[in-house]
Structures are given as C-alpha cells and as structure tokens.
Amino acid sequence: MDHILLNENFFSRNTNVVAKNLIGKRLVKIIRNENKKIRLVGMIVETEAYGYKSDEASHAYRGMTKRNRVMFGPVGRSYVYFTYGNHYCFNVTAKSKNQIAGAVLIRALQPEEGIQYMKDYRNINDLKLLTNGPGRITQAFCINKQHNDYDLTDISNDLYIEKGFNPNLVLATKRIGIKKSMHEYWRYILASKEENVIQLNKFVSNKKENIHYQICKLL
C-alpha cells in the first residue's frame, strides 16, 4: 500500500517545487467511529511555500525556536501551529539538501470523502466553506497541536498524503495574510482552462476578481 503515499524523495526538493507539486495530491486523516475506520479525504487545491533567510514572512526567518523547530528537521513531517488565538494551521516540511528550513502551508482542499463528518466538525452545511482556508481545514479534519511533527510518509499514522492526479494548470500568486516579502509569487492554486478562459478551482480561498497570477504549470 505504500506506493500510494508520497515519500521522502518527494519532499526533499526546493520548498517551492514541493508546494507546486502538492496541488492535486490528497490529504487523508483516519478517524474512528464505533470501531470503524473512517477516511476524511480532501484534494489539495491551494498551497504556500515558506522558507528560511530572505523570506521575511516565514516563521523560520529569525532562526529556530521552540515553535518552528519542525521546519528545520526531517522533511515530510507536519508542522502545526496555533494562531490568532483561534486557529490551527497545517504545514508539511519540505526542503532540498542545501536549504536550512522550509514548510508548505496547506491553504485549501476540495472535499472528497467523509464530507458529513467534516460538516459536523465545522458545524456548517455549505460545501464551499468547508475547507477553503487553513483554519477551516484543521477544524474539518480535527487537526490540532497534538498532530505536530507527524511523519506524513508513514501509512501506520492516521494522517498522511496520498498521490492524486496531475493537474493541467497551476497558477502562482502572492501569498495571503502576510505583511513582509509580499512581492514573492509563492502561493499555488489549482485552475482549469474552459473555452479558453482560466477558472480557479471553486474551493480555493480568498477568491478575487482581477487576481494577478503567473502560469507556472500548463500541460
């Protein structure tokens, strides 16, 4: 069964390359209900890359702290942190051999399996608002601080990332909600081209008209 999981080699690349290539993959969490295993699954449709020095918006910018230490460790691990007094954000550590630290923030998913459980955890019924934001994902998947530093390449854990499909079109834009290094196009979103018009995936967060983007993957 291991062949369906992303492995260490996948995450041992430049953080931006991994962020781009995570689009179309599947985040899976196994929960238990009355001794039955339930799969919560969402396809990754939006990510952001965060680096080390030169990336002022990154938690790792000023070096290692108690909170960000996972970003400096092995790749393919979860980095979960608490923010704004309310929300958890879920990241995957990823960096090439010559990078000191790096992580990819998972910003939006397209719900695929276990949708009713996600709706219950979020206490909403609107599919489009279920997992279209980093804080919404962790609430829908019941991910919190205890899921920090999980090995996401190990299928014996209840949280991992599966191979998905190869998207035709991925766009790069500026990252959301930061005040530094705002010029970098390190946010990646799933899109499609329909009758020559580019359409963002409907589960992407912070959708805006006239969004400025670069096409970074087109098959």
Add this chain to the structure above:
DNA sequence: TCGATGATTGAG
C-alpha cells in the same frame, strides 16, 4: 516578566 502581534475567521 511583559507587550505586541499574527501564514485567520465569521459576523455586521
């Protein structure tokens, strides 16, 4: 120890 703040969200 202490004040400032944040990779957000939901309500108005």
Add this chain to the structure above:
DNA sequence: TCAATCATCGAA
C-alpha cells in the same frame, strides 16, 4: 470593515 482571542516571540 472589524473584533475575537491567546500562544509565541523578542525585548527589557
């Protein structure tokens, strides 16, 4: 547009 809300960080 704005308040909620608290763990974390860096300065004192």
